[in-house]
Structures are given as C-alpha cells and as structure tokens.
Amino acid sequence: MQVDFVNGAGLGLRRGLLGALQECSAREVDFLEVAPENWIGVGGRLGKQLRAFSERLPLLCHGLSLNLGGFAPLDITLLKAIKGFLEQHGVRAYSEHLSACADHGQLYDLMPLPFSEESVQRIAERVRIAQDVLERPLIIENVSAYAQLPGELDELSFVRAVLEEADCQLLLDVNNVFVNSINFNFDASAYIAGIPSSRIAYMHVAGHYDEARDLKIDTHGAPVIDPVWTLLEQAYAAHGVRPTLLERDFNFPPIAELYAELAQIRQLQAATQVAVPLRGYGT
Incomplete structure (x- = not known):
C-alpha cells in the first residue's frame, strides 16, 4: 500500500543528535533517516526516543551492511530483521549502498566494486532477492571510493546498468559524486546529468575531508562545501527537486548550524520549479 509522499530536507538521525533534536518539528526537519542495523532490537530509553521520532516525523532507512556487491550469500536473517524494523516504524523507503562490505563476516567498510557486466x-x-524478502522496493546509492578495480565500464555506465537491470531506483549522493570526481578525475556535472531522471528517488549531501588536493574522503x-551545493543545484535543474537528506555523523555543531544547512537545501529546492516527491511503500 502506498503511503504519504516525503518532501523537502531531511537529516540523518544519529544518537549524538537525539538530545538536540528532541524539540525539532517539521519547521526545521521534513524527515529523518536512520541505519536500521544501529537500531534493530534497541529498547529502553533509546528505543522509546526512536519511537517518538518515528511517530512525529516521516522516517527513511539507509542500510550499512547488506553487502549487495559482495560474493557471500545475502544475509536473509538480517533482511527479515530489517523488514520487521521497517514495518514497526512505518518506514517510507529503504536504501542501501552499491558496494561490498562483507565476506562471510562484516568488513565494516564500503569496498569498491569491479565496474563490469558480470x-x-x-x-x-x-x-531482486532482497526485494522479494523485504516485499518492498530497494533503493541503491552510488558510493565514494578511493581505489578502482578492473572493469570495462566507467562508474556512470555501471550505475546506470545496475539500475536498468535491477529495475530499481537510485539514492543519488551528490557529495559522493563530487568526491569521486576529484579522486578519479571525471566531470561531476556530466555524471549528474547522465543519471536517468526517472530512476532518482531522493538525494544525499554531506561534508568531506580534504586529505590532499586530489584525494577527498567522504x-x-x-x-557541505560550495562546490557540492552547486552540484546539488545542478541536479535539481537537470532532474527536478527530490527529497534531500543532510548527513552528519560526527563533529556535531550546534543544532542551529545543521538547521541552517537544511534551510539552504530548501532554498535551492524553492528556486527549482518542478518538485518530484519520494513515493515510499508501507505494509
């Protein structure tokens, strides 16, 4: 059954932000996003806090450990636990990284993939297997990387091919496009323009670390830096406005500074005429 649309600017809900966000409302934050692996089975005070948020604001989930690009069998037990979590909290949409992160055990990192037809x-x-277990669509995210494995495709062609073959949607991480464009010397604007508009479900922006002039770490x-804001603006211009989430995992500033970044997302969205909301699926 389809549920309400998600629009606007969202924020990643981290435990370090729980206190600061207690009084937030839709005036500051349109939706929240959590990693289900960090919350499955959590009860007590933290569990009650999460429930309070999911009852007040739309919730999305962004997974960390499904290992879509790996060779080890998919963890069906984990998928079933995630399915239960999504149902418990009325989660509007679930996304995962287009990467490998396990080999018969978690690697606790997002490893690059060969950009190949295989x-x-x-x-x-x-x-497709994950969607069958979840009984809902799975959105995949383009990831940042610091090494390239042998393959006959470039990154954009690879991402497009997976979207087409799996018939799924994309979480377009604009910062990851920028980071990879520096690390691997390609045109970030051309990458953004090359994504099929119909495949883009929602977007991420975030800040990163400048390890060197030609090496950025996500x-x-x-x-968020100015070139990434510019790239987000270009993405809206090319594809229409999508719900957009600000990721901040540590070095948390005063909450007013995060609200200001969310306001900047909304300003860019307001400057673009065509808004395309994210349609999620419930149970």
Missing part, C-alpha cells in the same frame, strides 16, 4: 548481472540478481564530519 558485476551488473550479479548485483541486480541480489537486489567523512560526513564537516559542513
């Missing part, structure tokens, strides 16, 4: 077919099949620990 990878496309294998990953698309794993997406940390989610700093404010």
